[in-house]
Structures are given as C-alpha cells and as structure tokens.
Amino acid sequence: MTNPDRLLVDISALVESGQSNQMSLTVVVGGAVITGRLAPEAVWRERVSEVLNDSDRLGPFSAVFGAEPAAGDGPEGGDRGEPPAYLHFHLARILQGNIGIPETGGMYRVAIEDVSAWTVGDVSYSDH
Numbered sequence: 001m002t003n004p005d006r007l008l009v010d011i012s013a014l015v016e017s018g019q020s021n022q023m024s025l026t027v028v029v030g031g032a033v034i035t036g037r038l039a040p041e042a043v044w045r046e047r048v049s050e051v052l053n054d055s056d057r058l059g060p061f062s063a064v065f066g067a068e069p070a071a072g073d074g075p076e077g078g079d080r081g082e083p084p085a086y087l088h089f090h091l092a093r094i095l096q097g098n099i100g101i102p103e104t105g106g107m108y109r110v111a112i113e114d115v116s117a118w119t120v121g122d123v124s125y126s127d128h
Contacts, residue, residue, distance in 0.1 A: 004085070004112040012084040012112060016040050024122035027087065027115045034108055035100070035123045036092025044088035048107050086111055095123065 015023055015038045026035040039047070045065045053062035089108040093100030 004083075005115065005118070008087075008112055008115060008118060009083045012038065012087055015088075016084050024120070025087065025089075026119050026121060026123045027110060028117040029110050029114050030116075033095040033123070034089060034092055034110060035095060036089040036105060036108070037122065039088050039090045041084075041086065041088050044090060044107060044109070047090060051107070084112065087115070100124065 011023060011025070015021065018040055021037070021039055021043065023038045024036065025038055026033065028034075049062045049065040052058045052065060087110045089106075089110065091105035092108045093102065093105055094108075095101075
C-alpha cells in the first residue's frame with residue numbers, strides 16, 4: 001500500500017502504547033500470509049535479542065536488537081509521537097499449504113505500507 005491503511009496504523013499504535021499485547025492479526029505481504037500476535041516494538045526487540053544472545057553463532061547480533069532504534073529508522077511510534085510504520089509479530093507463522101512455518105511461531109517485522117490485505121485473528125489450519 002502506498003498509503004498505509006489508517007485502521008491498521010491505529011491498531012499498531014494501540015499495541016505500541018502498551019494497552020494490549022493480545023491482538024492477533026493475519027496479513028498478506030508480497031503474496032505471503034503471516035499470522036500471529038502483535039507485540040510492542042520494544043518487547044519484540046528484547047525477545048529477538050534474547051534469542052540471538054543464546055546462540056553461539058548469532059550472539060554478536062543481539063546488541064543490535066537490544067539498542068533503541070535510531071531516529072533515521074523511520075516512524076516506529078512509541079514516545080516519538082509518530083505513527084507506527086511496522087507491525088511486530090511474535091508467535092507468528094508463515095502459512096504455506098496446510099502448515100505454518102515455523103510450527104512453534106517466529107518473530108516477524110512487517111512494514112505496514114507493504115500489507116495488501118489483513119484480517120483480525122490468528123488463522124490456522126485444521127484437519128477437521
């Protein structure tokens with residue numbers, strides 16, 4: 001979307017404000033379907049940093065996610081008063097056929113302007 005969906009921006013801003021971390025969302029980005037729960041950027045960065053820190057090979061990258069975003073990173077929302085430009089998913093999966101990748105859920109950052117469709121809720125497949 002060249003003009004980010006205002007409703008999606010408002011949902012992201014509410015999550016960023018810390019008033020809720022229970023919003024499940026499914027988005028279409030570049031043909032991929034991503035489903036999961038939104039998290040505030042600071043919480044998302046902290047969790048990614050922890051995961052990387054526990055890795056022997058990726059530990060050095062942990063500090064990048066632990067640092068506050070630079071002013072030139074684009075509008076992330078938060079205390080800068082700018083509308084959020086990204087959705088931060090945790091417990092998220094990319095839906096492919098009848099499976100979600102990864103099965104346990106992952107951490108994804110999606111530019112709101114790249115979302116072509118979305119729905120409230122966590123979409124999952126069932127054999128029933």
